[in-house]
Amino acid sequence: MPPPDSSAEAGHPPGAPRRVLVLGAGAIGGLLGARLAESPALDVLVAARRSIPGLTFSRRGPTGDSPPVTVPVTPVVDPASLPPLEWVVVATKTYDTARLGAWLGTPATAGARILVAQNGVEHRERMAPFADPTRVVPAIVTYGAERRGPGRVVQTLDGLVRVPADDAGRDFARLAAPTSLRVEVVEDFVAALWTKLAYNVVGNSLTTITDLPVRELGRRPELRRIAAALVAEVRAVAATRHATLPPELAESMLDEFAAFPATVRSSMWQDLHAGRRFEHDAISGALVRVARLNKVDAPFSQMATDLLETLSPVRASPSP
Numbered sequence: 001m002p003p004p005d006s007s008a009e010a011g012h013p014p015g016a017p018r019r020v021l022v023l024g025a026g027a028i029g030g031l032l033g034a035r036l037a038e039s040p041a042l043d044v045l046v047a048a049r050r051s052i053p054g055l056t057f058s059r060r061g062p063t064g065d066s067p068p069v070t071v072p073v074t075p076v077v078d079p080a081s082l083p084p085l086e087w088v089v090v091a092t093k094t095y096d097t098a099r100l101g102a103w104l105g106t107p108a109t110a111g112a113r114i115l116v117a118q119n120g121v122e123h124r125e126r127m128a129p130f131a132d133p134t135r136v137v138p139a140i141v142t143y144g145a146e147r148r149g150p151g152r153v154v155q156t157l158d159g160l161v162r163v164p165a166d167d168a169g170r171d172f173a174r175l176a177a178p179t180s181l182r183v184e185v186v187e188d189f190v191a192a193l194w195t196k197l198a199y200n201v202v203g204n205s206l207t208t209i210t211d212l213p214v215r216e217l218g219r220r221p222e223l224r225r226i227a228a229a230l231v232a233e234v235r236a237v238a239a240t241r242h243a244t245l246p247p248e249l250a251e252s253m254l255d256e257f258a259a260f261p262a263t264v265r266s267s268m269w270q271d272l273h274a275g276r277r278f279e280h281d282a283i284s285g286a287l288v289r290v291a292r293l294n295k296v297d298a299p300f301s302q303m304a305t306d307l308l309e310t311l312s313p314v315r316a317s318p319s320p
């Protein structure tokens, strides 16, 4: 299928709202849906597996959560009921992507561009069964969020969404421009993607294995040492993918983590406490896969992956 016109507005009736479907009414889907819904030019639909009462959004501050605000989005549970869409934002966990065919195989999504708002580095590969690569926009999300219940989302950390500097990335930036969603178009997207992988290999793995808030990784010397070893592995593996990560990455990341409020928990830590499957296969697991392919040693990442596989409430490969 040819990609939509670079503005994605070709054939769009003047004045009519542009339709966006957010796939997954969880923490990041709720946050992105809430912010995009601020634009009067957008009609935002949120897809859920089970019926949700609507979407409420609040922000965590130093004195607690702001009062929840009801967000003007339309929840949908039936893919057959979708109207034609211009954009789809995929905000499910990575391991749920393979089952998105019911949504991404409908005529309504056939011409849409797909922003993949997930962690990891294999965004395009995950979308390969559903869409031509030219329709896929990998995204890096640095916001932090939690879901409190069906359709109840709290932002825990301010951040932004990074997209590649191509037509589709710029189109998403334009789409979000009237809203408070911060979107940055990045020239060296591959380096940005591997930098975010380093944040997740450290931030998600170590908080989950140790059951600690993110900021403790920057505040405890023994955890800083382990984190530095993990980041060194990510840098070495990233180089095989032509991504140059700065030598000071571990120090700057850990200083950033140390300054986080105590209430910031990683998404994988949240999964541990909610009894959900971990995304380690897409994070440290992806790192180990690329390391092996390129004959780079990554023993710390292998150990993190093995520990997370052991701890995950739902295993990728169940014990015999």
Ligand SMILES: NC(=O)C1=CN([C@@H]2O[C@H](COP(=O)(O)OP(=O)(O)OC[C@H]3O[C@@H](n4cnc5c(N)ncnc54)[C@H](OP(=O)(O)O)[C@@H]3O)[C@@H](O)[C@H]2O)C=CC1
Binding pocket: 023, 024, 025, 026, 027, 028, 029, 047, 048, 049, 050, 091, 092, 093, 094, 096, 099, 100, 117, 118, 119, 141, 142, 143, 144, 145, 146, 147, 266, 267, 279
């Ligand atoms: N949370 C965070 O702070 C951050 C998360 N990320 C990344 O964002 C991505 C999303 O994570 P997060 O929002 O935390 O995850 P959540 O588990 O909070 O949300 C995922 C949502 O997707 C829904 N879902 C799964 N499959 C389907 C389907 N077939 N149809 C409709 N809905 C579906 C789930 O529904 P159900 O409730 O039925 O399971 C759930 O509501 C992950 O890759 C994560 O690593 C990135 C940066 C920060």
Ligand SMILES: CC(C)(CO)C(=O)C(=O)O
Binding pocket: 119, 141, 142, 143, 144, 157, 199, 200, 202, 203, 204, 214, 265, 266, 267, 268
């Ligand atoms: C906030 C951060 C960086 C923590 O590792 C994250 O991306 C996540 O929780 O998935």
